Amino acid sequence: xxxxxxxxxxxxxxxxxxxxxxxxxxxxxxxxxxxxxxxxxxxxxxxxxxxxxxxxxxxxxxxxxxxxxxxxxxxxxxxxxxxxxxxxxxxxxxxxxxxxxxxxxxxxxxxxxxxxxxxxxxxxxxxxxxxxxxxxxxxxxxxxxxxxxxxxxxxxxxxxxxxxxxxxxxxxxxxxxxxxxxxxxxxxxxxxxxxxxxxxxxxxxxxxxxxxxxxxxxxxxxxxxxxxxxxxxxxxxxxxxxxxxxxxxxxxxxxxxxxxxxxxxxxxxxxxxxxxxxxxxxxxxxxxxxxxxxxxxxxxxxxxxxxxxxxxxxxxxxxxxxxxxxxxxxxxxxxxxxxxxxxxxxxxxxxxxxxxxxxxxxxxxxxxxxxxxxxxxxxxxxxxxxxxxxxxxxxxxxxxxxxxxxxxxxxxxxxxxxxxxxxxxxxxxxxxxxxxxxxxxxxxxxxxxxxxxxxxxxxxxxxxxxxxxxxxxxxxxxxxxxxxxxxxxxxxxxxxxxxxxxxxxxxxxxxxxxxxxxxxxxxxxxxxxxxxxxxxxxxxxxxxxxxxxxxxxxxxxxxxxxxxxxxxxxxxxxxxxxxxxxxxxxxxxxxxxxxxxxxxxxxxxxxxxxxxxxxxxxxxxxxxxxxxxxxxxxxxxxxxxxxxxxxxxxxxxxxxxxxxxxxxxxxxxxxxxxxxxxxxxxxxxxxxxxxxxxxxxxxxxxxxxxxxxxxxxxxxxxxxxxxxxxxxxxxxxxxxxxxxxxxxx
Amino acid sequence: xxxxxxxxxxxxxxxxxxxxxxxxxxxxxxxxxxxxxxxxxxxxxxxxxxxxxxxxxxxxxxxxxxxxxxxxxxxxxxxxxxxxxxxxxxxxxxxxxxxxxxxxxxxxxxxxxxxxxxxxxxxxxxxxxxxxxxxxxxxxxxxxxxxxxxxxxxxxxxxxxxxxxxxxxxxxxx
Numbered sequence: 001x002x003x004x005x006x007x008x009x010x011x012x013x014x015x016x017x018x019x020x021x022x023x024x025x026x027x028x029x030x031x032x033x034x035x036x037x038x039x040x041x042x043x044x045x046x047x048x049x050x051x052x053x054x055x056x057x058x059x060x061x062x063x064x065x066x067x068x069x070x071x072x073x074x075x076x077x078x079x080x081x082x083x084x085x086x087x088x089x090x091x092x093x094x095x096x097x098x099x100x101x102x103x104x105x106x107x108x109x110x111x112x113x114x115x116x117x118x119x120x121x122x123x124x125x126x127x128x129x130x131x132x133x134x135x136x137x138x139x140x141x142x143x144x145x146x147x148x149x150x151x152x153x154x155x156x157x158x159x160x161x162x163x164x165x166x167x168x169x170x171x172x173x174x175x176x177x178x179x180x181x182x183x184x185x186x187x188x189x190x191x192x193x194x195x196x197x198x199x200x201x202x203x204x205x206x207x208x209x210x211x212x213x214x215x216x217x218x219x220x221x222x223x224x225x226x227x228x229x230x231x232x233x234x235x236x237x238x239x240x241x242x243x244x245x246x247x248x249x250x251x252x253x254x255x256x257x258x259x260x261x262x263x264x265x266x267x268x269x270x271x272x273x274x275x276x277x278x279x280x281x282x283x284x285x286x287x288x289x290x291x292x293x294x295x296x297x298x299x300x301x302x303x304x305x306x307x308x309x310x311x312x313x314x315x316x317x318x319x320x321x322x323x324x325x326x327x328x329x330x331x332x333x334x335x336x337x338x339x340x341x342x343x344x345x346x347x348x349x350x351x352x353x354x355x356x357x358x359x360x361x362x363x364x365x366x367x368x369x370x371x372x373x374x375x376x377x378x379x380x381x382x383x384x385x386x387x388x389x390x391x392x393x394x395x396x397x398x399x400x401x402x403x404x405x406x407x408x409x410x411x412x413x414x415x416x417x418x419x420x421x422x423x424x425x426x427x428x429x430x431x432x433x434x435x436x437x438x439x440x441x442x443x444x445x446x447x448x449x450x451x452x453x454x455x456x457x458x459x460x461x462x463x464x465x466x467x468x469x470x471x472x473x474x475x476x477x478x479x480x481x482x483x484x485x486x487x488x489x490x491x492x493x494x495x496x497x498x499x500x501x502x503x504x505x506x507x508x509x510x511x512x513x514x515x516x517x518x519x520x521x522x523x524x525x526x527x528x529x530x531x532x533x534x535x536x537x538x539x540x541x542x543x544x545x546x547x548x549x550x551x552x553x554x555x556x557x558x559x560x561x562x563x564x565x566x567x568x569x570x571x572x573x574x575x576x577x578x579x580x581x582x583x584x585x586x587x588x589x590x591x592x593x594x595x596x597x598x599x600x601x602x603x604x605x606x607x608x609x610x611x612x613x614x615x616x617x618x619x620x621x622x623x624x625x626x627x628x629x630x631x632x633x634x635x636x637x638x639x640x641x642x643x644x645x646x647x648x649x650x651x652x653x654x655x656x657x658x659x660x661x662x663x664x665x666x667x668x669x670x671x672x673x674x675x676x677x678x679x680x681x682x683x684x685x686x687x688x689x690x691x692x693x694x695x696x697x698x699x700x701x702x703x704x705x706x707x708x709x710x711x712x713x714x715x716x717x718x719x720x721x722x723x724x725x726x727x728x729x730x731x732x733x734x735x736x737x738x739x740x741x742x743x744x745x
Numbered sequence: 746x747x748x749x750x751x752x753x754x755x756x757x758x759x760x761x762x763x764x765x766x767x768x769x770x771x772x773x774x775x776x777x778x779x780x781x782x783x784x785x786x787x788x789x790x791x792x793x794x795x796x797x798x799x800x801x802x803x804x805x806x807x808x809x810x811x812x813x814x815x816x817x818x819x820x821x822x823x824x825x826x827x828x829x830x831x832x833x834x835x836x837x838x839x840x841x842x843x844x845x846x847x848x849x850x851x852x853x854x855x856x857x858x859x860x861x862x863x864x865x866x867x868x869x870x871x872x873x874x875x876x877x878x879x880x881x882x883x884x885x886x887x888x889x890x891x892x893x894x895x896x897x898x899x900x901x902x903x904x905x906x907x908x909x910x911x912x913x914x915x916x917x918x919x
Binding site: 687 | 784786787791794795798799800801802803804805806807808810811813840841842844845850854857858859861863864865866867868869870873891892893895896897898899900901902903904905906907908909
């Protein structure tokens with residue numbers, strides 16, 4: 001059976017890249033055969049603060065097979081340091097405004113201080129150990145306790161996009177009039193993305209033209225960033241990344257290794273492959289910063305919020321004012337007249353932190369939703385009821401109506417699927433043997449962020465009826481190649497098996513980096529524009545072709561099904577039209593320009609999270625037994641890939657709640673557990689079965705197909721639901737992530 | 746005493762000292778014999794990926810913690826990143842590329858597609874090599890067992906429930 005239009009969108013189609021992925025034939029960026037490739041190995045600083053006083057590369061250089069050793073003494077200076085702007089803006093997007101190896105300064109441990117290039121990986125790795133570095137070390141500042149006495153409120157954070165302070169109403173007055181107050185300080189360990197594919201760039205020069213195979217969420221972002229750093233014309237750089245082995249934000253900005261690979265290749269006159277080690281992945285591609293959030297909320301006896309005060313403290317680098325925007329959503333999703341949100345930063349010996357899945361929302365909603373649970377407990381009110389009571393039809397910060405919501409349905413259907421009704425709210429009352437059982441819930445929300453620039457795609461139909469649709473975006477596991485095949489097929493009016501989506505190459509039409517859950521919405525808009533543009537072109541051609549059975553028909557009366565144009569009883573196939581006219585193919589470009597200026601709507605994706613945990617009463621072990629999430633992501637392009645991403649997000653929430661932490665040694669300023677044996681991520685044994693409910697809501701504002709995205713919202717609120725379930729099981733309110741055994745003993 | 750001394754070799758026969766420069770190593774991978782000139786320190790994973798252009802086995806950590814490099818040596822699952830290539834001489838190495846005949850799919854590969862048991866796909870070859878071995882080892886009796894015996898393969902996309910579904914599907918078909 002062929003899938004026919006117009007139902008291609010939404011179908012749970014198998015991934016189009018499934019076969020290459022399960023057979024091992026999918027080529028990721030480190031796996032493209034490039035003849036004569038040399039290998040680069042990065043040496044990172046052992047100290048966190050100070051200067052490189054000497055760097056002796058003679059032993060390394062003397063090793064067999066070593067081609068070059070680059071340090072701050074011989075690495076060419078960069079042409080220009082572009083500003084830090086989130087890659088969704090479609091401009092150059094460096095991960096930080098500091099480029100390593102330009103002088104002898106050391107700002108953080110792991111900072112690149114040398115690159116060894118050799119003819120084999122083993123020789124490069126070995127020679128890197130022979131590089132002798134002398135340092136003048138100063139005392140590092142890395143932890144909250146070291147930095148909390150010397151803080152500032154930045155004017156803007158997050159690459160200049162978000163103000164350092166927001167407020168409405170009068171929080172002091174709102175808290176004063178409250179019947180019930182909840183106040184808590186929440187602490188969060190630093191988190192690292194740890195996609196299983198390490199970051200990698202293979203650089204190949206042909207004269208003055210550069211080809212990069214890069215692990216990136218946006219090949220164009222790599223192209224623009226490297227262009228600025230190296231002072232190369234855009235037309236001379238091509239970036240490819242067909243398969244990317246996960247990212248979760250660490251490949252959303254363009255970090256130094258991409259340009260370093262190009263510089264190394266130029267130095268040795270050979271293609272160079274630079275792959276970061278797992279340990280280097282903790283110090284080279286950004287992270288979610290360690291942080292502390294202080295949240296105070298007040299409410300009336302009947303559960304109406306009167307005020308929220310939400311402050312955050314976190315370390316940033318010496319060169320950028322970065323904090324993940326943890327405070328945004330707490331200002332928006334509940335009807336509450338008085339609000340104050342403040343970011344406090346301090347300068348620390350760290351690289352600039354970066355986006356990590358649900359950047360800000362995952363941490364901010366932990367504070368907000370644990371506080372809401374505590375408030376419900378204080379009021380003796382069901383947690384779902386408390387949230388419904390503070391439901392808002394408008395973005396509480398801007399006062400603008402939601403473009404679409406679905407939040408109430410998420411609570412209702414999630415609660416029903418989970419079996420929330422009839423829950424005994426008293427903590428510590430359910431026991432199965434040695435296990436204390438508890439259930440908890442939380443709201444989920446994630447903003448819909450439109451890109452800043454036009455998004456483009458191209459569609460081509462061949463005379464044999466098959467189609468190729470192109471856009472530059474890589475697929476890093478989102479399923480974009482699959483869902484865009486569906487969007488293209490529906491737009492063109494052909495079956496999905498006749499359609500191929502080609503992507504991951506800057507030679508294809510420009511798309512901004514797929515970040516912030518914006519990929520599906522903006523790419524589908526461009527692909528839809530290209531595909532429907534081509535359909536209209538072909539229809540127009542048919543109705544003006546004297547030899548077409550559709551000749552003279554009104555274009556608005558023509559529908560297309562399975563590649564056949566139909567007007568009443570008259571039909572003409574795309575293939576016949578093209579072959580009759582000796583036309584080998586037809587092509588159209590499509591563009592979606594996001595609305596410029598202010599959109600008079602609040603744009604947010606909503607959901608609800610439910611979790612059941614078992615806590616060993618004596619050992620403090622926490623096991624998540626089941627999770628239910630209900631989400632309203634606008635239109636769902638592929639129910640299967642959407643569910644998979646949401647499931648993954650929810651299990652990320654489990655990891656955030658119970659496992660994930662990188663710990664800092666405050667004396668050395670070095671991370672303690674930068675490996676996958678000691679930085680714990682969820683493994684199969686941690687992961688319960690996950691129940692995902694999709695609630696489709698129509699949205700004509702966010703983008704042409706009404707897609708709000710599923711990449712991050714699965715994680716938002718999941719950690720809070722688990723922490724609330726832990727409270728329900730044990731009576732203990734843990735305000736720290738991850739929650740570990742010692743918190744519950 | 747040499748770590749490569751006869752007393753420490755499994756097969757007992759005296760082995761000549763080789764290295765540290767490149768030495769001739771014969772590897773049989775997916776039924777094909779290969780001759781390589783590699784330094785003894787080259788791991789099986791790097792021999793496969795960087796010398797034989799068999800990139801199905803992935804390098805996720807190079808420390809034996811993620812499982813993305815899982816292959817079979819004489820039918821047993823091993824971490825190719827912690828295995829020296831030259832220790833595989835005289836043994837049969839099977840990678841994901843050799844799991845099914847040319848152009849065909851192993852039933853576990855079909856089940857992974859049908860259950861959407863991956864997203865980015867980077868850990869997938871290792872998951873599949875473990876999953877097939879798991880059933881043969883008799884460790885797929887129930888979900889608790891699958892969870893435990895599949896926990897050496899990290900999937901950062903967290904497709905775990907779907908990976909279990911794929912393993913159950915193949916197990917129940919057998």
